[in-house]
Amino acid sequence: MSNTVKVQPDLKFVKELQAVGGDSLKKCYQCATCSVVCPLSPADSPYPRKEMVWAQWGLKDRLVNDIDIWLCHNCGTCSNLCPRGAKPGDLLSALRNMAYRNLAPLPIIGKLMSSSSGMLPLAAIPAIIYGIIWVIMAGVTGSAFPTFEFDHATHAWKAVEDGVIAFGGLFPGDYTIDPIFGAVFLFMLWGFYAGVRNMLKAFDAQPKTFIVGRKDEPCFISCLIDTVKYEILQHTQFNDCNDEDADELDAKRAGGHKMLMYAFICLMIVTGVVATGHWGGWFLRKIGVEGLGNIVSAIGHTPMPLWSPVKLLAYVGAGLGIYGLMALTKRRVNLDQAKQSSSWYxxxxxxxxxxxxxxxxxxxxxxxLGVAVLAYPVYYVHLIGVFMLLAYLPWSKLGHLVYRTVALSYAKKIGRIPMGADK
Incomplete structure (x- = not known):
């Protein structure tokens, strides 16, 4: 005699899911086409068919703790071939959007990040901070658009007439840029630490995959290294999403993501050189190594000459980033909304x-060009953008850089997906 299983759907969860991009899930009639055509889905308990069932039934606990939502790379093949237009790819994307809101602490940030109306208070925080700094420095220098000369004796910018535009003069790095972004970076790390801890705790409750003939289970670190080597640096999962029928926009998707990733790596190196040069030089002078300190400071001194190797690397990063953004934006704009949608995220x-x-x-x-009246406001907006990117990263879609990396590594550890070299 079979046992009766009582299903208690979470109707509020279903409505939330529909609100963040899963609004077409009720069209699904379980034909399993999505799981069959997915180039990444494992043969054992494949996705996204089971996720469509769980979503229709409102099984929130099953879905929010499901590791498979992170294995999907949203190529859209399942949605393109769905005979009912149920958009299973959008469902998995919507589940990840919900995860961004709830994995990290301070869910109020996640809630604000989920809509355009929430952007105003989030953007207001850096706008007010750097707006106050601008007003104070305008009072100190006597102008809202001052020009400067560098005082080598004090290693600081000095406001003068007919000088040069120096962002570090209006927004002094020692007192405004570095301390604020240092605190923002630590806040971001704290958010990711708590989010990853919650993610792994949820994954521990998932059933493990046992592979016949498999050797000892690899350690998490080795799986993480494997994920970085293959899925991140080589974008193998994105490449696997494409087949012989993939159109030009889909084929360039992996390239767009990869170029944008390399752009951020280049700009991170540039930022690291500037910060190390500045603070390294300061430290060396403090301990009495004046000559070497001055040399190190000169390496990180900004604004750099346009021909500086560090500056050239910044140009490369900017070029790669704009190319990647153009490819990704073009694909997003040209999506067939009847098959695959774009969300606010x-x-x-x-x-x-x-x-x-x-x-x-x-x-x-x-x-x-020496146009201070435009240079400073544009740089002010740049500071706001960078602040928002870093401070709210654990609650934004870009958080998948960390969450998906952890999920892929964990999936390799338990045997859900193979190691990169075994594919």
Whole structure:
């Protein structure tokens, strides 16, 4: 005699899911086409068919703790071939959007991140902070658009007439840029630490996959290294999403993601050189190594000459970033909305990164041209964009850089997906 299983759907969860992009899930009639055509779904308990069932039944606990929502790379093949237009790819994307809101602490940030109306208070925080700094420095220098000369004796910018535009003069790095962004970076790390801890705790309750003939279970670190080597640096999962029928936009999707990733790596190196040069030089002078300290400070001194190797790397990063953004934006704009949709999270992230890159390039151009009335406001917007990117990263779609990496590594550890070299 079979046992009776009582299903208690969470109707509030279903409505929330529909609100963040899973509004077509009720069209699904369980034909399993989505699981069959997915190029990444494992043969054992494949996705996204089971997720469609759980979503229709309102099984929140099953879905929010499901590791498979992170294995999907949203190529859209399942949605394109769904005979009912149920958009299973959008469902998995919507589940990840819900995860961004709830994995990290301070869910109020996640709630604000979920709609355009919530952006105003989030953007207001850095806008007010740097607006106050601008007003104070305008009072100190006597102008809202001052020019400066560098005082080598004090290693600081000094406001003068007919000087040069120096963002570090209006927004002193020692007192405004570095301390604030240092605190923001630590806040971001705390958010990711708590979010990843919650994610792994949920995964521990998932059933494990046992592979016949498999050797000892690899350690998490080795799986993490494997994920970085294959899925991140080589984008193997994105490449596997494409087949012989993939159109040009889909084929360039992996390239767009990869170029944008390399752009951020380049710009991170540039930022690291500037910070290390500045603070390293300061430390060496403090301990009495004056000559070496001055040399190190000169390496990180900004604004750098346009021909500086570090500056050239920044140009490369900007070029790669804009190319990647163009490819991703073009694909997003040309999506067939009847088969695959774009959510607020998609457009927020693209808009924010576009803002950061364009204001970064714009601030450089206006500084070189000597147009202070445009250079400083553009740089001010750039600071706001960078602040928002870092501070709210654990609650935004870009958080998948960490969450998906952890999920892929954990999936390899338990045997849900193979190691990169075994594919």
């Amino acid at each position: 998609d457009w927020y992230l693209l808009t924010l990164i576009w803002t950061i890159f364009l204001t970064g390039v714009g601030a450089l151009v206006f500084r070189v």
